[in-house]
Amino acid sequence: MSDITDKDLIAESPLSEAWSVFRRSGLALFGLGLLIIIVLVSLLGPIFYTVDPFDIIWAPFTEPGVEAVVPLGTDQLGRDILAGLIYGGKATLLVGISAALITVIIGISVGAMAGFYGGLADNILMRVTEFFQVLPPLLFAMVLVTLFSPSLPIVAVAIGVVSWPATARLARAEFIRIRNLEYVNAARSIGSTNNRIIWRVILPNALPPLIVSSTLSIGIAILFEAGLSFLGLSDPNVMSWGLMIGSGREYILDAWWVVTLPGAMIFLTVLSVSLVGDGLNDAFNPKLRAR
Amino acid sequence: MSFLTAFIKRLAWSALLILAVLVLNFLLIHLAPGDPADVIAGEMGGATQEMLDDIRRSYGLDKPLYTQLWIYLSRAIQGDLGNSFFYNTPVLDLILGRMGPTLLLVITALLFALVIGTSLGVIASRKPNGSLSYVVTIVSIVGYAAPIFWTGLMLVILFASVIPIFPISGMYDIRLQGGALERALDVAHHLVLPAFTLGIVYLAQYSRLTRASMLEILGSDYIRTARAKGVSEFKIYSKHALRNAILPIVTIAGLQFGAVISGAVLVETVFSWPGLGTLAFESILARDYPTILGILFFSAVLVIVANMITDMVYRLVDPRVGVGK
Numbered sequence: 001m002s003d004i005t006d007k008d009l010i011a012e013s014p015l016s017e018a019w020s021v022f023r024r025s026g027l028a029l030f031g032l033g034l035l036i037i038i039v040l041v042s043l044l045g046p047i048f049y050t051v052d053p054f055d056i057i058w059a060p061f062t063e064p065g066v067e068a069v070v071p072l073g074t075d076q077l078g079r080d081i082l083a084g085l086i087y088g089g090k091a092t093l094l095v096g097i098s099a100a101l102i103t104v105i106i107g108i109s110v111g112a113m114a115g116f117y118g119g120l121a122d123n124i125l126m127r128v129t130e131f132f133q134v135l136p137p138l139l140f141a142m143v144l145v146t147l148f149s150p151s152l153p154i155v156a157v158a159i160g161v162v163s164w165p166a167t168a169r170l171a172r173a174e175f176i177r178i179r180n181l182e183y184v185n186a187a188r189s190i191g192s193t194n195n196r197i198i199w200r201v202i203l204p205n206a207l208p209p210l211i212v213s214s215t216l217s218i219g220i221a222i223l224f225e226a227g228l229s230f231l232g233l234s235d236p237n238v239m240s241w242g243l244m245i246g247s248g249r250e251y252i253l254d255a256w257w258v259v260t261l262p263g264a265m266i267f268l269t270v271l272s273v274s275l276v277g278d279g280l281n282d283a284f285n286p287k288l289r290a291r
Numbered sequence: 292m293s294f295l296t297a298f299i300k301r302l303a304w305s306a307l308l309i310l311a312v313l314v315l316n317f318l319l320i321h322l323a324p325g326d327p328a329d330v331i332a333g334e335m336g337g338a339t340q341e342m343l344d345d346i347r348r349s350y351g352l353d354k355p356l357y358t359q360l361w362i363y364l365s366r367a368i369q370g371d372l373g374n375s376f377f378y379n380t381p382v383l384d385l386i387l388g389r390m391g392p393t394l395l396l397v398i399t400a401l402l403f404a405l406v407i408g409t410s411l412g413v414i415a416s417r418k419p420n421g422s423l424s425y426v427v428t429i430v431s432i433v434g435y436a437a438p439i440f441w442t443g444l445m446l447v448i449l450f451a452s453v454i455p456i457f458p459i460s461g462m463y464d465i466r467l468q469g470g471a472l473e474r475a476l477d478v479a480h481h482l483v484l485p486a487f488t489l490g491i492v493y494l495a496q497y498s499r500l501t502r503a504s505m506l507e508i509l510g511s512d513y514i515r516t517a518r519a520k521g522v523s524e525f526k527i528y529s530k531h532a533l534r535n536a537i538l539p540i541v542t543i544a545g546l547q548f549g550a551v552i553s554g555a556v557l558v559e560t561v562f563s564w565p566g567l568g569t570l571a572f573e574s575i576l577a578r579d580y581p582t583i584l585g586i587l588f589f590s591a592v593l594v595i596v597a598n599m600i601t602d603m604v605y606r607l608v609d610p611r612v613g614v615g616k
Contacts, residue, residue, distance in 0.1 A: 130308070131308060131311050131312075133546075133549065133594075134308055134312070134549060134591050134594045134595050134598065135312070135315075135549065135587065135591050135594075136549040136550070136552040136553045136556075136587075136590045136591065136594060137549065137550065137553050138553030138554075138556055138557070139552065139553060139556060139571060139586065139587050139590055140587060142556070142571065142575060142583070143319065143583055143584065143587050144319075146575050146578070146580075146583060147319055147322075147323040147330070147580070148323065148324065149324075219435075219436070223438055226438045226440075226441075227438065227439075227440060227557055230438075230440050230557065230560075231556075231557070231560065231572060231575070232575075232576070233575065242438075245438075245440070245441060245444070249444060249561070252444055252447060252448055253447075253448070253451050253452065256448050259441070259444050260444075260445065260448075263437075263438060263441035263444070263445070266437075266438050266441065267433075267436050267437045267438065267441065268436075270435070270436040270437075270438075271432065271433075271436035274432065274435055274436055275432070
């Protein structure tokens with residue numbers, strides 16, 4: 001029997017406790033590692049690999065593994081696939097993360113107001129949320145991007161505008177659950193303002209499930225961005241994985257690699273994000289882990 | 292609240308939602324950069340002066356905004372969603388002509404996902420740590436992360452060259468001669484790959500959800516009671532557990548209709564399925580705004596109707612949601 005040291009008596013902070021659960025899941029760690037690699041390659045890759053992804057550098061339809069200059073082959077125009085994969089990540093990740101940020105900001109604000117104030121405010125806000133939920137998200141985003149312009153900021157805003165309702169519902173449920181707990185009443189009794197209670201007292205306690213859903217919304221936003229660029233609805237002057245698939249799809253029967261490789265990158269990115277999300281979920285809700 | 296009152300309330304709310312979608316369309320036309328007449332004509336700067344004047348007159352674009360809204364709404368309610376200048380047909384005709392294939396695709400995909408997904412989930416729940424449980428988990432993670440158009444394209448590569456048993460494009464073979472049965476079989480044959488591509492994402496979700504909710508229910512007291520009474524395992528699964536486990540899944544399936552339509556846009560584009568999705572894709576390439584706005588409106592109506600049906604079915608099936616006698 002080992003001795004009890006004072007180390008065992010010190011309570012772990014919620015964050016380090018969550019991390020110790022997260023650390024134990026192989027899949028979550030694998031996802032985190034994969035995500036870090038993808039982000040690093042997308043950010044630093046262009047410094048080391050300086051081939052312009054739009055430049056025509058070799059014969060069209062060169063197969064992967066045949067020419068050392070273009071290790072992953074070329075597309076229908078003779079552009080370097082490897083360069084596309086390295087440069088294409090930045091736009092995808094940038095749009096994905098900013099769209100997720102917009103989703104989270106709108107979702108939490110609407111959900112917090114509805115859940116905290118209840119009554120008429122809740123009623124109206126939830127009706128607005130329901131309205132946004134009847135619009136098929138991809139179609140709505142397509143309309144927004146077509147009417148305005150196919151630039152990266154517009155694409156990010158469009159994805160954010162169509163994806164916030166789920167986050168709003170989650171935030172609302174959390175706020176309703178927490179708003180009548182003792183410590184909130186205590187804050188109220190010492191005269192804290194509503195604003196302070198919403199953002200400083202309730203929100204920090206509502207964060208765990210919201211962090212998980214935000215992580216997952218990055219994955220969803222990346223899939224959206226890919227779908228829009230596949231349909232030709234993103235900036236044609238910025239290389240992205242979806243754009244590569246969209247422009248190469250007519251040639252798939254002659255050149256499988258042109259669409260397969262960028263698709264695999266999207267798949268791996270979303271996979272890593274969702275594995276991290278699952279890991280966070282287990283870390284924050286140890287009770288649910290059994291499932 | 293009786294079923295009838297609930298139904299009427301729901302109907303009124305649905306009508307209000309439909310109206311709100313129309314108002315949104317109107318706002319989008321006016322918020323878009325440029326002249327609304329240009330937006331309606333769908334040819335940025337390319338429409339003739341005569342055409343633009345005609346549009347300005349018929350939509351009352353010189354009148355105050357609320358009059359314009361009124362004109363827009365009353366036209367839309369009479370079924371006039373404008374004209375597609377690209378196809379040179381009323382938008383409504385265009386959309387009605389393409390709605391059948393989309394509904395066929397979406398409903399087939401959802402049914403496939405529901406039936407196979409829940410079955411897999413139930414089988415997996417019998418052995419929570421068995422190999423099928425792992426397969427269900429892996430398929431659901433992969434199904435979530437793979438872009439649906441990419442899955443479709445991978446299937447095209449597979450079925451075009453490696454195992455060419457399913458057609459990879461279109462809805463029917465134009466060379467086919469034959470009766471109604473042959474033609475229906477031909478459509479079904481063409482439907483396999485698109486419906487599978489669209490359905491697999493939801494199949495993955497439903498199997499995972501079914502497995503989770505079956506596991507929860509199988510551990511509950513009333514199942515233990517049923518076991519103690521000596522009810523057969525088959526009856527426990529089929530009658531006691533599945534009925535309860537399946538309710539939330541049917542609800543989710545109904546509420547996901549909008550997402551499924553979104554997925555259908557991409558799947559139709561990949562497989563050249565002649566539905567609303569390919570129409571949306573073509574009209575975006577052609578900057579045909581009346582058509583794309585009409586598609587947004589119509590698909591929102593489909594979602595509203597689907598939600599309403601789900602809600603009503605739920606009320607009928609689940610005794611806890613007050614139906615009243």
